[in-house]
């Protein structure tokens with residue numbers, strides 16, 4: 001079911017992969033349409049700045065794809081917060097050596113060259129999208145990494161498993177963003193496509209807002225849309241109606 005409209009005083013919280021852009025073969029191959037950049041600027045203006053990306057990606061990856069994004073970015077599953085291009089705050093208290101994690105993951109994945117290791121500043125991800133039959137192998141390898149790194153946790157993603165600081169998730173990211181001045185007192189609406197988005201859906205619905213699940217799969221979100229194209233069209237219609245009204 002598609003929501004009839006957005007609340008007048010909405011805070012828009014948006015996931016990136018699978019929600020604003022289509023899922024791609026590899027993380028670096030995500031494609032940002034020029035219309036998306038323009039849409040995000042208009043949403044930022046229409047919400048008086050209450051626009052945030054809430055992503056499993058790290059902030060610098062999101063700024064690479066959306067260099068002019070005007071809103072707030074909560075990255076790395078809520079362990080990072082960036083209010084603008086000049087600021088980046090991290091919240092974990094761990095001593096993380098990303099190069100060592102990357103090397104370790106590469107060694108564990110070495111028997112299967114189709115596994116992709118994604119370097120992340122606060123962890124590492126192992127992707128098996130190129131060969132989904134390697135899911136169990138990846139799960140086992142990442143369990144090995146988890147056992148070696150106290151304070152870290154595993155986060156399943158689409159055709160991937162990520163090691164990242166424990167105690168962080170998108171529900172915490174939503175709570176942190178909603179406490180910022182531009183967001184406080186507004187009705188949070190969250191759109192996401194993945195399992196890792198479900199805690200965020202729960203958090204916004206607990207706060208009187210609603211979630212929108214993008215694509216197939218079980219979800220506690222009150223609403224659903226087929227794909228990023230459907231979400232984009234719905235947001236554009238809301239922006240157009242705002243101008244007309």
Ligand SMILES: O=P(O)(O)OC[C@H]1O[C@H](O[C@H]2O[C@H](CO)[C@@H](O)[C@H](O)[C@H]2O)[C@H](O)[C@@H](O)[C@@H]1O
Nearest residue numbers: 016017023024025026027055056057157158160
């Ligand atoms: O929270 P998100 O913004 O949705 O980010 C979640 C993870 O997305 C990326 O991986 C996923 O998208 C890739 C590109 O479409 C795809 O190739 C991969 O299979 C998906 O799992 C990203 O690479 C991760 O770091 C994010 O945590």
